[in-house]
Amino acid sequence: MKIKNLITAVILFSSGFGILNAEIIKLDTDKTSMVFKADKGKKLKHLYYGDKIQDSDLKNLTSAVGSGATVYPDYGMITVPETAVAMIHSDGNMTLDLRVEAVEKKIVDGKDVTSIILKDSYYPVSVKINYKSFPEQDMFETWTEITNNENDNIKLTRFASAHLPIRKGNVWLSHLHGAWGNETKVEHEPLQHGMKIIKNRNGTRNSHLAHSEVMFSLDGKPDENNGRTIGAALCWGGNYRLKIDTDETKNHSFIAGINEDDSPYNLKPGETFVTPELALTYSTEGLGGVSRNFHKWARKYKLMHGDKERKVLLNSWEGVYFDINEKGMASMMKDITDMGGELFVMDDGWFGVKYPRNNDKSSLGDWMVDKRKLPHGIKGLLKEADKNKIKFGIWIEPEFTNVKSELFEAHPEYVIKPENRTPVYGRGGGQMVLDLSNPAVQDLVYTVVDTLMTNYPDIDYIKWDANMDLTNHGSQYLSADNQSHLLTDYHKGLRKALDRIRAKYPDLTIQLCSGGGGRANYGLLPYFDEFWVSDNTDALQRIFIQWGTSYFYPSIAMASHISAAPNHQTFRTIPIKFRTDVAMSGRLGIEMQPVHMTLDEREQTRKAIADYKSIRPIVQFGDLYRLISPYDEKGVASLMYVDEAKENAVVYWYKTKAFRNEILPRIKFSGLDPEKRYTVTELNRIDTKPLSFEGKKYSGTYLMSSGLEIPVNHELPKDKRTDWSSRVLKLTAN
Ligand code: DGJ
Numbered sequence: 001m002k003i004k005n006l007i008t009a010v011i012l013f014s015s016g017f018g019i020l021n022a023e024i025i026k027l028d029t030d031k032t033s034m035v036f037k038a039d040k041g042k043k044l045k046h047l048y049y050g051d052k053i054q055d056s057d058l059k060n061l062t063s064a065v066g067s068g069a070t071v072y073p074d075y076g077m078i079t080v081p082e083t084a085v086a087m088i089h090s091d092g093n094m095t096l097d098l099r100v101e102a103v104e105k106k107i108v109d110g111k112d113v114t115s116i117i118l119k120d121s122y123y124p125v126s127v128k129i130n131y132k133s134f135p136e137q138d139m140f141e142t143w144t145e146i147t148n149n150e151n152d153n154i155k156l157t158r159f160a161s162a163h164l165p166i167r168k169g170n171v172w173l174s175h176l177h178g179a180w181g182n183e184t185k186v187e188h189e190p191l192q193h194g195m196k197i198i199k200n201r202n203g204t205r206n207s208h209l210a211h212s213e214v215m216f217s218l219d220g221k222p223d224e225n226n227g228r229t230i231g232a233a234l235c236w237g238g239n240y241r242l243k244i245d246t247d248e249t250k251n252h253s254f255i256a257g258i259n260e261d262d263s264p265y266n267l268k269p270g271e272t273f274v275t276p277e278l279a280l281t282y283s284t285e286g287l288g289g290v291s292r293n294f295h296k297w298a299r300k301y302k303l304m305h306g307d308k309e310r311k312v313l314l315n316s317w318e319g320v321y322f323d324i325n326e327k328g329m330a331s332m333m334k335d336i337t338d339m340g341g342e343l344f345v346m347d348d349g350w351f352g353v354k355y356p357r358n359n360d361k362s363s364l365g366d367w368m369v370d371k372r373k374l375p376h377g378i379k380g381l382l383k384e385a386d387k388n389k390i391k392f393g394i395w396i397e398p399e400f401t402n403v404k405s406e407l408f409e410a411h412p413e414y415v416i417k418p419e420n421r422t423p424v425y426g427r428g429g430g431q432m433v434l435d436l437s438n439p440a441v442q443d444l445v446y447t448v449v450d451t452l453m454t455n456y457p458d459i460d461y462i463k464w465d466a467n468m469d470l471t472n473h474g475s476q477y478l479s480a481d482n483q484s485h486l487l488t489d490y491h492k493g494l495r496k497a498l499d500r501i502r503a504k505y506p507d508l509t510i511q512l513c514s515g516g517g518g519r520a521n522y523g524l525l526p527y528f529d530e531f532w533v534s535d536n537t538d539a540l541q542r543i544f545i546q547w548g549t550s551y552f553y554p555s556i557a558m559a560s561h562i563s564a565a566p567n568h569q570t571f572r573t574i575p576i577k578f579r580t581d582v583a584m585s586g587r588l589g590i591e592m593q594p595v596h597m598t599l600d601e602r603e604q605t606r607k608a609i610a611d612y613k614s615i616r617p618i619v620q621f622g623d624l625y626r627l628i629s630p631y632d633e634k635g636v637a638s639l640m641y642v643d644e645a646k647e648n649a650v651v652y653w654y655k656t657k658a659f660r661n662e663i664l665p666r667i668k669f670s671g672l673d674p675e676k677r678y679t680v681t682e683l684n685r686i687d688t689k690p691l692s693f694e695g696k697k698y699s700g701t702y703l704m705s706s707g708l709e710i711p712v713n714h715e716l717p718k719d720k721r722t723d724w725s726s727r728v729l730k731l732t733a734n
Contacts, residue, residue, distance in 0.1 A: 024036070024037060024058050025116070026053075026058060027133055028052060028135070029133055029137070030135045030136055031051065031052050032282045034280075035048035035053070035058065036068075038100045038103055039100060040100050040102075041099050041100065043070050043071075044100050044116055045069065045071065046070070049230070049280075049282060050282055051282075051284065064165070064167045064251050065165070069251050070163075071163060072098065072127060072162075072163055075087075075094070075096055076094055077095055077096075081247070082195075082243060082245045082247075082253055083255075084162070084255050085144075086156075087154050087157060088154065088157065089150060090150045090154055097122065098120055099118060099119060099120075100118060104116075112132070113130055115129065115130045125148060126149065129162075130144065137281070140279070140281075141279050142162045143275045143277040143278065144160075145272050146272065146273045146275075148267040148269055148272075150269060154266070155265070155267075156264060156265040156266075156267060159257060159273060160257030161234060161236075161275040161277060163254065164254045164278075165252070165254075166230065168250050168252060170219070171190070171218055171252060172188055172216070172217040172221055173216060173244060174188045174215040174216075174222050174287060175187055175210070175211065175214045175215075176211040176548045176551065178208065179209060180208050181516060181534060181536040181569055182534075182536065183208060183517035183520075183533070184207075184517065184520070184545050184547075185545075185548055186547065186551065188222050192246060195243060195245050196243070197242070197243050198214065199241040199259055200212065200259065201239050203239060203433070203490065204399065204466055204470045205515070206236075206521055207517055207518055212234035212236060212240040213232065213234070214242060215229055215232075215551065216232075217286070217287070218230065223286040224286050225670065226284075226286045228282070228283075229287060229290045231279075231280070231282075231283075231552070232254065232280050233278070234277075234278050235277040235279060235302075236521065237491050237495075238259075238523070240256070241256075241257065256278050257278075262484060265484070265488060279522060281294060287626075288626055288670075290551075291552065291626075294551075294553070295553070295554035298554050299554055301526075302522050302525055302526050303529065303557055304502070304510070304526070304529045305507075306556065307621070309620055310530065310556060311341075311343040312609050312612065313341060313342065313343035313589045314333075314341050314343075314591075314594070315345040315463070315561060315591050316329070316344075316346050318537065318593075319592050319593035319594070319596075320332075320349075322348060322357065322360075323349065324349040329381055329384070331594075331595060332594060336594065337390050338606075340606055340610055341390060341609060343460060344385060344390055345392075345395065345463055346395060347463065348360075348397075349373075350370060350373065350395070351363060351369060353366060353406070354406050355404050355405055355406070356373070359428065360431070360467075361402065361429060361430055362404035362430065363402055365405040365407025365434075366405050366406045367396060367398075378394070378455070378459070379456065391460035392461075393461025393462060393509070394452065395463040395465060396462060396465070397465040397466065398434075399433065399494065400432065400434060400466070400468055401414070401415060402431055403432065404430055408432070413476050414434050414440070415476070416434070416475060417472045419474065421474070423472050432472075433470050433471070433490075435486075435490070436489070437485065437486055437490055438475070439493075439496075440477075442493045442500075445497040446501055449462065449505065453504075453505055459508075461509040462510045462511070463510075464513060464528070465513045465514065466518065467515045470487065470490065475489075494524075495523075498527040509529045509530075510527070510528050511531065512524055512528040516532055516534040516536065517532065517534045520533070520549060520552075525557065530556070530558065530587055531558070531559065532559045533559060535569065537561055538572055538574070539574050539579045540574060544630050546558060547629065554624070555586050555641065556587060558586035559587050560585065561588075562576075562579050562583040562591065562608070563579065563590075578654070578725075578726045582654065584611070584612050584652075584728060585639065585652045588612045607684055611728070615650045617643065618643050618649065619650060622642050622644075622650070623642050623644070624640075625670035626639045627639055627651075633657075634665050635657045635664050635665075636664045637654045637656055638651065638652060638654070639651075640669060642670075646733070647732070648732055649730070650728065650730055650731070651667070651669065652726075653727040653728075653729070655726065658723035658724070666708065667708055667709075667710055668703075668704060668707035669707060669731075670704060672704055674699065675699075675700065676700045676733040677700070677733065678699075678732060678733050679731070679732050680695070680708070680731055681729065682694055682727060683730055691710075691727075693708055703731070712725060
């Protein structure tokens with residue numbers, strides 16, 4: 001949200017930087033343009049967002065609503081439409097009348113930032129609307145800065161990040177909904193009259209139930225490869241509200257921002273409220289094109305170390321849960337090393353002195369090693385990891401405490417809790433949220449990481465968890481007048497702590513976890529390397545969950561682990577081949593106790609890890625093409641990654657249903673070079689006979705137009721056959 005590295009600042013109402021004349025502002029990326037009409041003293045109007053247009057077309061540009069729809073609709077003088085900003089002035093007046101004052105152009109972090117400054121026609125209040133362009137990824141980030149120059153406080157009651165008018169037509173909305181263990185279910189629906197609201201009110205986490213990212217297909221029913229499509233993501237870790245109002249005007253009004261419910265924000269004289277960014281992209285290549293733009297932008301700008309390969313890891317949670325002990329950790333480390341892994345992560349259960357963490361009822365906040373479980377402490381574990389030539393990682397949940405903890409006993413004032421109320425507790429019946437609006441708590445959270453890393457600089461990876469909603473609205477730190485700041489200031493405070501952590505530990509790998517996929521958002525991801533997609537590790541259900549997640553998030557960020565059979569969440573028994581093939585399509589890891597694995601499971605996992613290493617750069621940095629959606633219920637799901645040079649690709653194919661004599665669709669590949677010839681090799685193979693196309697060469701044209709017929713079942717001895725079937729194919733140009 002902050003503007004860093006200011007290089008130039010030019011106030012202009014002249015040509016240059018894409019500003020053609022006094023009124024028209026054109027912002028370009030490589031393939032898209034966004035155009036505004038900014039007449040001084042008038043409302044700022046939106047004219048265009050879509051394919052890149054020539055300057056010569058600008059003068060004749062017409063918009064759906066005559067001279068254009070208002071870019072940042074303000075409340076008060078025209079009271080009927082949905083508005084993006086509203087406030088109560090210090091004298092009680094509830095109206096705004098924002099008009100264009102100036103246009104600024106800066107270069108920030110090497111990117112063009114265009115700012116349009118609006119001023120109220122009477123009150124000394126200004127709103128700066130910013131657009132940062134990412135040309136190669138066809139992405140804009142837009143956010144606003146609302147400044148109070150009155151003599152007394154103003155109260156912001158609405159403060160959206162942005163409003164985007166979308167020309168009415170057969171426009172469809174695609175969005176993600178779900179629940180814990182069933183995150184990111186894809187939903188598509190046509191926009192019809194009325195209001196569609198997608199929102200979150202959890203307080204701490206925001207993506208279990210819905211996502212703050214959406215796509216709009218402008219040419220009717222969403223298509224994976226074709227059609228003009230807009231993608232939008234609100235970069236915020238807290239409560240959000242995305243509204244799409246389809247009223248009598250010629251536009252759908254899309255308004256996105258922090259959820260203002262229970263959160264009016266007071267601005268003192270001279271203060272500025274900065275909204276989170278809304279990221280916008282546009283593609284003519286349908287949903288897939290929008291996803292690829294998001295993935296490229298994320299890897300380059302919105303994810304820590306997006307250009308570095310991720311390690312294959314074993315995480316201890318589903319293997320031993322809270323049963324942490326030195327012998328067990330050492331044995332897991334040896335086992336993951338034997339299978340070819342590169343990192344071991346010790347999950348929950350390692351800490352607590354006065355109160356040992358044996359279950360979820362105590363100890364959060366007491367980040368001291370439990371020497372009864374680990375007599376040689378973390379040093380001992382690091383030594384063990386070193387002996388195995390792997391790296392070591394550790395779990396923390398620093399934003400929370402338990403009532404049964406030394407931290408709470410010493411600092412009951414650190415928890416979020418209103419006066420005069422008996423608190424509602426979270427996980428385990430005693431968990432509470434620490435008040436990150438309080439600078440002392442921000443410092444505490446920073447110190448949790450800093451102490452660990454100072455004492456044990458060899459820790460390579462931290463799993464940062466968050467397992468509770470923000471209940472008990474009440475800050476013991478904020479003043480009585482500012483209690484409504486809590487839901488916003490919690491996240492501002494969290495970012496402050498993370499800024500400090502990243503300033504000191506830029507190389508540390510940190511996973512963002514939240515009882516599974518509760519924190520897949522671009523507000524927090526810039527501080528993290530990856531996120532735990534779901535607590536549900538069932539391979540079949542993961543195909544659906546990871547499919548939805550891939551709409552906006554790149555595979556390199558998606559932690560995807562092989563787990564035990566029967567699965568701990570669905571109790572389904574899935575063969576190891578299918579489990580490994582699904583996990584291999586994201587950031588591969590393992591989530592089970594190796595000592596309980598059969599020889600066959602170990603062997604297949606070892607093979608999968610070795611094969612994964614051979615395709616890791618393609619999976620983690622390649623372009624994603626979704627070929628057949630599991631949501632289309634065709635009995636099959638398929639996706640592929642293609643590297644930038646279109647030299648190498650990996651194709652995943654999963655049978656999602658089993659019927660005798662079923663006819664499954666042939667797989668037509670995507671994203672290849674039609675002129676190149678590709679050799680097909682099966683990876684992670686279990687069949688006794690190679691596939692008919694094994695080792696054969698096909699042109700990119702053939703693979704994309706005709707595709708390959710994948711056999712429905714595996715070729716196996718009778719006693720090894722199951723109703724599960726999956727394939728991983730590598731394509732190599734030569
Ligand atoms: C919830 C996470 O999603 C799990 O992976 C695990 O880390 C537990 N918390 C530990 O309490």
